[in-house]
Amino acid sequence: MNFTFVLSQSITQALGVTAIIYCLAAMGLNLQFGYTGLLNFGQVAFAAIGAYSVGVIVISFGASLWAAIPIGLLASVALALVLGIPTLRLRADYLAIVTIATSEIIRLLVRSIALRDTFGGANGINGKMGQAFHDLNPFHADIDLPFLTWTRQDLWVVTVGWSLIAIFTLAIWLLVRSPWGRVVKGIREDENAVVSLGKNAYVYKMQALILGGLLGTVGGIVWAIAKQSVQPDNFVPDVTFFSYTILLLGGAARVFGPIVGAIIFWFLLVFVGEFLNQMIDAGWITFLLPTDVGPIRFILVGLGLMGLMIFRPQGIFGDKRELALNAR
Amino acid sequence: MPKGGKYQLSVDETTLPAGVSFTKPEYQSRSILVLMGDKKVLFGFSSGEGGGGATSSSFTWARISQLLVDGLFFGILIALGAVGLNLIFGTTGLTNFSHGELLTLGAFTAIVLNELGLNLVIAAPIAVVISAILWGWGQNRILWKRLRRRKTGLIASMVVTIGLAITIRYTLLLIFGGSPRSYQQFAGQTGLEFGPVSITPKSIVFAILAAIAIAATVIWLQRSRIGKATRAVSDNPALASATGIDVERVISVVWILGAGLAGFAGIYLGSTQDVTWNMGQRLLLVMFAAVTLGGLGTIYGAIVGALVVGMFVQLSTLFIPTEMKTVGALFLMIIILLVRPQGILGRRERVG
Amino acid sequence: MPANGQRALEAQAALSGVPRIPGAPKPDPILVASSIVRRFGGLSAVDVEHVEIQRGSITALIGPNGAGKTTLFNLLTGFDAPDEGTWSFNGKSMGRLSPYRVARLGMVRTFQLTKALNRLRVIDNMLLGAKGQRGERLWASLLPFLWRGQETKNTVRADVLLKRFSLDAKRGDFAGSLSGGQRKLLEMARALMSEPELIMLDEPMAGVNPALTQSLLQHIKMIREEGSTVLFVEHDMDMVHDISDWVIVMAQGQIIAEGPPGDVMKNPEVIDAYLGSRHEKALTESGESLTTGDAK
Numbered sequence: 021m022n023f024t025f026v027l028s029q030s031i032t033q034a035l036g037v038t039a040i041i042y043c044l045a046a047m048g049l050n051l052q053f054g055y056t057g058l059l060n061f062g063q064v065a066f067a068a069i070g071a072y073s074v075g076v077i078v079i080s081f082g083a084s085l086w087a088a089i090p091i092g093l094l095a096s097v098a099l100a101l102v103l104g105i106p107t108l109r110l111r112a113d114y115l116a117i118v119t120i121a122t123s124e125i126i127r128l129l130v131r132s133i134a135l136r137d138t139f140g141g142a143n144g145i146n147g148k149m150g151q152a153f154h155d156l157n158p159f160h161a162d163i164d165l166p167f168l169t170w171t172r173q174d175l176w177v178v179t180v181g182w183s184l185i186a187i188f189t190l191a192i193w194l195l196v197r198s199p200w201g202r203v204v205k206g207i208r209e210d211e212n213a214v215v216s217l218g219k220n221a222y223v224y225k226m227q228a229l230i231l232g233g234l235l236g237t238v239g240g241i242v243w244a245i246a247k248q249s250v251q252p253d254n255f256v257p258d259v260t261f262f263s264y265t266i267l268l269l270g271g272a273a274r275v276f277g278p279i280v281g282a283i284i285f286w287f288l289l290v291f292v293g294e295f296l297n298q299m300i301d302a303g304w305i306t307f308l309l310p311t312d313v314g315p316i317r318f319i320l321v322g323l324g325l326m327g328l329m330i331f332r333p334q335g336i337f338g339d340k341r342e343l344a345l346n347a348r
Numbered sequence: 349m350p351k352g353g354k355y356q357l358s359v360d361e362t363t364l365p366a367g368v369s370f371t372k373p374e375y376q377s378r379s380i381l382v383l384m385g386d387k388k389v390l391f392g393f394s395s396g397e398g399g400g401g402a403t404s405s406s407f408t409w410a411r412i413s414q415l416l417v418d419g420l421f422f423g424i425l426i427a428l429g430a431v432g433l434n435l436i437f438g439t440t441g442l443t444n445f446s447h448g449e450l451l452t453l454g455a456f457t458a459i460v461l462n463e464l465g466l467n468l469v470i471a472a473p474i475a476v477v478i479s480a481i482l483w484g485w486g487q488n489r490i491l492w493k494r495l496r497r498r499k500t501g502l503i504a505s506m507v508v509t510i511g512l513a514i515t516i517r518y519t520l521l522l523i524f525g526g527s528p529r530s531y532q533q534f535a536g537q538t539g540l541e542f543g544p545v546s547i548t549p550k551s552i553v554f555a556i557l558a559a560i561a562i563a564a565t566v567i568w569l570q571r572s573r574i575g576k577a578t579r580a581v582s583d584n585p586a587l588a589s590a591t592g593i594d595v596e597r598v599i600s601v602v603w604i605l606g607a608g609l610a611g612f613a614g615i616y617l618g619s620t621q622d623v624t625w626n627m628g629q630r631l632l633l634v635m636f637a638a639v640t641l642g643g644l645g646t647i648y649g650a651i652v653g654a655l656v657v658g659m660f661v662q663l664s665t666l667f668i669p670t671e672m673k674t675v676g677a678l679f680l681m682i683i684i685l686l687v688r689p690q691g692i693l694g695r696r697e698r699v700g
Numbered sequence: 701m702p703a704n705g706q707r708a709l710e711a712q713a714a715l716s717g718v719p720r721i722p723g724a725p726k727p728d729p730i731l732v733a734s735s736i737v738r739r740f741g742g743l744s745a746v747d748v749e750h751v752e753i754q755r756g757s758i759t760a761l762i763g764p765n766g767a768g769k770t771t772l773f774n775l776l777t778g779f780d781a782p783d784e785g786t787w788s789f790n791g792k793s794m795g796r797l798s799p800y801r802v803a804r805l806g807m808v809r810t811f812q813l814t815k816a817l818n819r820l821r822v823i824d825n826m827l828l829g830a831k832g833q834r835g836e837r838l839w840a841s842l843l844p845f846l847w848r849g850q851e852t853k854n855t856v857r858a859d860v861l862l863k864r865f866s867l868d869a870k871r872g873d874f875a876g877s878l879s880g881g882q883r884k885l886l887e888m889a890r891a892l893m894s895e896p897e898l899i900m901l902d903e904p905m906a907g908v909n910p911a912l913t914q915s916l917l918q919h920i921k922m923i924r925e926e927g928s929t930v931l932f933v934e935h936d937m938d939m940v941h942d943i944s945d946w947v948i949v950m951a952q953g954q955i956i957a958e959g960p961p962g963d964v965m966k967n968p969e970v971i972d973a974y975l976g977s978r979h980e981k982a983l984t985e986s987g988e989s990l991t992t993g994d995a996k
Contacts, residue, residue: 057503059503059506059507061445061510105686106682106685106686106689107685109689110685110689112502112503112506113443113502113506113644114640114685114689116443116445116506117443117633117636117640117681118681118682118685120445120633121633121636121637121678121681121682122678122682124633124674124678125675125678125679128671128672128674128675129672129675131671132669132671132672133669133671134669134671134672258514261510261511261514264507264510265511268507312522315518315519315521315522316518316522318514318517318518318521319514319515319518319519319522321511321514322511322512322513322514322515322516322517322518323511323515324511325507325508325510325511325514326508326511326512326515327511329500329504329507329508329511330495330498330500330504330508333504
């Protein structure tokens with residue numbers, strides 16, 4: 021049983037590329053769900069758009085990464101418009117249904133044999149799609165601290181990733197403290213009341229959907245650049261729900277919620293997984309197989325999502341005063 | 349089989365006829381639990397690209413009539429799930445993203461009974477009853493009733509249904525493993541030929557039973573006291589409550605009924621295809637398409653929507669690859685939302 | 701007190717010559733609606749031939765439950781679309797206008813079930829009411845210097861209103877922590893933040909503690925004294941007697957009588973409409989508002 025290894029893995033992952041990607045997705049959900057009350061159950065579609073834009077444009081079409089990124093962002097705005105136009109005038113559950121359906125439509129399309137030449141079918145797209153980014157890497161060596169190990173390449177992605185998160189967090193902080201933020205929070209509480217005061221709620225909801233989607237797309241772009249591989253089955257609805265769990269862990273409608281949430285979430289998830297693996301390897305747990313660890317992690321996420329939403333939607337560090345008002 | 353126990357079976361791919369492959373790579377080997385006696389094991393094969401991507405461009409009447417029948421049967425299956433989904437939505441306002449798992453739970457309840465030695469003919473009705481009471485009434489009692497009392501909002505509740513769905517799905521995966529299972533009886537039936545159309549006897553039996561169950565539900569809603577109360581609660585819970593209807597009792601009944609129908613749908617799906625840990629999840633969006641199409645909250649809407657979606661999914665394979673047939677149904681749903689958001693049979697509601 | 705202020709006398713004088721018949725034309729109407737029909741299924745929820753609202757007056761819209769008052773409100777404010785009908789506000793035709801545009805033109809409503817924005821502070825609820833805010837635009841919101849000045853001015857105005865409605869002590873609290881009556885007051889104050897020409901109050905007294913009712917009535921009178929027009933829905937006839945300059949009575953979707961409160965109460969048709977459907981309920985109704993009002 022190597023406890024240091026478990027801890028080091030957990031810390032590395034909690035600050036690593038995956039945490040960054042999920043943090044970005046959860047930041048998008050925070051704008052949509054936390055502040056505006058929009059139930060986007062298809063955040064993974066926005067991530068897929070970002071990742072596949074990079075994969076398709078760089079590998080399948082042989083164009084530059086620097087062209088792929090803006091195209092991916094534009095595609096993301098287009099997706100938000102397509103999702104929002106039919107649903108944002110309707111009750112909240114329609115958006116939820118249509119977004120989760122669209123995320124599956126996109127996954128099935130990029131997975132299909134008919135479109136294999138472009139999207140690579142079930143195998144996805146693999147290749148040095150992030151090379152242009154990695155060429156700019158200023159770091160010369162891997163990092164190997166007692167509890168933190170990254171390759172030179174990961175170190176570069178992580179540095180840029182957390183910097184982006186810092187910039188976006190500042191922007192969101194400005195947004196939600198402004199009159200704009202007041203309007204979207206009003207929409208979350210009661211859309212008709214806000215409309216009756218002369219605000220075009222539809223436009224605000226669309227703006228929140230687009231901005232939140234863009235953050236998910238940035239997450240997808242980071243994914244493609246860091247992993248140099250995009251596969252359809254990386255973009256299942258569970259990714260969206262992991263992001264929701266992260267958001268609720270850190271606290272919905274809290275500016276730093278997604279950051280806190282992503283770090284704690286990935287620390288716990290990796291810790292539990294590695295810890296169980298070690299226990300099974302060492303023969304201390306005999307009733308579980310190594311393949312059981314995956315499902316157990318998912319069960320914990322499911323239970324966590326339910327428990328947080330019911331008991332502490334304002335996050336584990338949330339404000340008690342707000343708790344009384346969460347009866348909604 | 350020499351004796352009961354867990355067996356790992358696998359097929360040597362080189363022994364298969366040319367052009368035949370597994371529909372999914374994980375089907376190559378599967379483990380089964382044999383408790384006693386013989387057991388047929390099915391492997392998912394497909395020949396050529398038929399199960400995968402290619403569009404068969406053959407517009408024969410034989411094919412169209414086969415697809416129509418398949419579509420009707422699929423529609424009835426969806427309706428079983430969609431009716432419950434819509435009843436629960438109508439009475440509680442909850443859009444239940446864990447409704448697919450009610451199907452899965454039904455199918456697994458039956459498989460446990462089946463593997464304990466009960467013939468499916470006996471196991472199925474018992475499993476439906478268990479579904480209704482344990483997974484329906486019990487779920488409402490343990491979870492939703494408490495959340496209603498806490499005044500948890502509908503949007504929060506929807507997120508809870510997602511958490512519940514994940515929990516149920518992966519608990520089943522943990523307990524039963526990932527490989528598909530099938531019921532011991534009626535597994536490898538050959539289809540009966542009706543002119544150009546081939547249907548397995550079990551499909552016919554299941555479809556007829558399902559149609560009866562749906563019809564009975566509709567008649568019950570129209571005629572019985574509690575059925576009428578259900579419609580009143582769907583219409584206006586506050587008013588219904590004010591007129592002396594016990595809303596909580598109605599909701600309990602609706603959960604029992606919805607979960608029972610869903611459990612039945614799960615067994616139906618499991619016997620015509622496979623029993624897997626995510627079988628219900630895969631059908632959830634199609635059920636939503638049906639419900640959205642017909643109108644959220646209306647019972648006839650759910651039935652009509654389900655039949656339309658069932659037919660649409662099957663007939664769309666005339667034009668698009670089979671692997672994309674779900675995509676077609678989901679597109680249809682989005683188009684309907686653009687044109688007629690309240691659904692075919694839905695109606696608009698008052699503000700304020 | 702403002703009860704018999706200058707504007708009240710003016711409004712009553714202007715209305716004195718108006719015939720007491722349904723659909724009577726007014727000397728200076730702010731809102732004119734003709735042949736408004738809204739059907740639900742086969743039922744006509746609203747079927748109003750003609751109605752005008754006098755500028756600067758307090759007009760009460762009364763009628764038994766289910767008379768179509770709220771539906772008419774929804775139609776006039778764009779929250780629902782009529783099957784037929786035209787109406788104009790300040791001479792500007794309003795058919796098929798989105799509800800937010802209606803509000804921007806100066807016709808602001810409140811709701812029967814109070815819509816206090818629970819997880820917003822009371823002061824933020826108020827600020828949301830202000831019109832034409834630069835910081836409500838997405839890009840400008842990122843540049844606080846563009847909207848800080850305006851925000852400060854709005855805050856000053858909001859604080860004045862909060863004080864007037866005795867909510868200044870609750871300024872920093874979440875609106876969700878207010879009592880039922882305080883929410884009604886907040887909703888009214890918030891609507892006033894947008895400086896409406898016509899304020900439409902949907903049952904402002906429902907669910908309000910009787911002790912607070914008097915002060916609510918005074919506030920409504922004050923709105924008239926400041927030059928706005930008030931149209932409010934109420935089903936309790938006694939409530940309206942004291943404050944309204946003009947009363948419009950609806951029953952089964954139609955306007956059945958109009959006139960000053962004293963006249964309308966004596967109108968046999970009105971008494972019929974009320975007695976027909978509400979005879980026995982009148983008692984329980986008033987008991988209800990006592991018990992349910994201000995439960996917190």
